[in-house]
Amino acid sequence: MDHEIHPGKSSGHILLVGPRGSGKTTIGHSLARVRDLAFYDTDRMVEEVIREPISTFWAREGEPSFRNLESGVLQKLPGVKAGVVSTGGGIVLSPANRELISKMGLVLYLSVSVDVLEGRLSHWGNSRPRLNPQIPLSEEIALTVRERDPLYREIADYVVETGGMSVPQVVFQISRLLGEDWASKVGGV
Numbered sequence: 001m002d003h004e005i006h007p008g009k010s011s012g013h014i015l016l017v018g019p020r021g022s023g024k025t026t027i028g029h030s031l032a033r034v035r036d037l038a039f040y041d042t043d044r045m046v047e048e049v050i051r052e053p054i055s056t057f058w059a060r061e062g063e064p065s066f067r068n069l070e071s072g073v074l075q076k077l078p079g080v081k082a083g084v085v086s087t088g089g090g091i092v093l094s095p096a097n098r099e100l101i102s103k104m105g106l107v108l109y110l111s112v113s114v115d116v117l118e119g120r121l122s123h124w125g126n127s128r129p130r131l132n133p134q135i136p137l138s139e140e141i142a143l144t145v146r147e148r149d150p151l152y153r154e155i156a157d158y159v160v161e162t163g164g165m166s167v168p169q170v171v172f173q174i175s176r177l178l179g180e181d182w183a184s185k186v187g188g189v
């Protein structure tokens with residue numbers, strides 16, 4: 001991977017973006033472990049602030065309150081040790097967040113088909129807040145992906161098509177993409 005194609009990347013993080021259920025947390029955690037990097041997850045960072053699950057906070061306080069906290073934790077990440085950052089699925093809705101993410105390091109978009117997402121999300125029951133409770137889950141997923149896919153692509157350095165791959169296979173593919181000497185090239189991980 002060539003340093004020259006990623007000018008202006010400052011913090012040296014590897015950031016995973018994509019819809020709910022695309023595997024950002026699972027893949028990010030595993031990638032950080034195999035590459036011996038720090039791991040951050042913006043959803044977990046918000047939960048540390050609110051000291052409760054996102055779903056109950058969201059139900060009581062509403063989405064805008066969650067989005068404010070989410071932007072707040074993102075703004076802390078340029079100041080921490082470089083590592084793997086798994087983001088929340090809707091973090092890209094804010095133009096300021098998109099700008100910050102794209103400056104913080106190498107951005108990988110985990111792309112998955114709507115069918116696969118539906119299969120995964122339907123297993124979660126109500127542990128994740130519904131984004132649009134008036135419509136069936138399958139429609140919510142399709143609409144959300146249609147709305148956000150261009151936003152993920154706007155900031156992605158690479159789109160990783162994960163369809164049909166297991167978690168270790170995706171981690172292996174990303175690791176290969178990063179290359180052994182990626183760290184020294186994008187800023188000191």
Ligand SMILES: Nc1ncnc2c1ncn2[C@@H]1O[C@H](COP(=O)(O)OP(=O)(O)OP(=O)(O)O)[C@@H](O)[C@H]1O
Pocket residue numbers: 018019020021022023024025026027043086087088089120128162165166167170
């Ligand atoms: N490549 C994969 N193959 C099979 N299952 C996967 C894969 N990636 C993730 N999963 C499974 O999908 C579920 C959701 O994954 P995960 O929580 O990592 O998604 P996420 O993108 O972090 O979602 P959110 O935006 O809600 O945080 C988990 O049960 C995980 O084990």
Ligand SMILES: O=C(O)C1=C[C@@H](O)[C@@H](O)[C@H](O)C1
Pocket residue numbers: 019020043054087088089090091128129131
């Ligand atoms: O897609 C979304 O808008 C969300 C995804 C999750 O990661 C959480 O950030 C939250 O449940 C909202």
Ligand SMILES: [Mg+2]
Pocket residue numbers: 024025026041043086087088
């Ligand atoms: Mg996650």
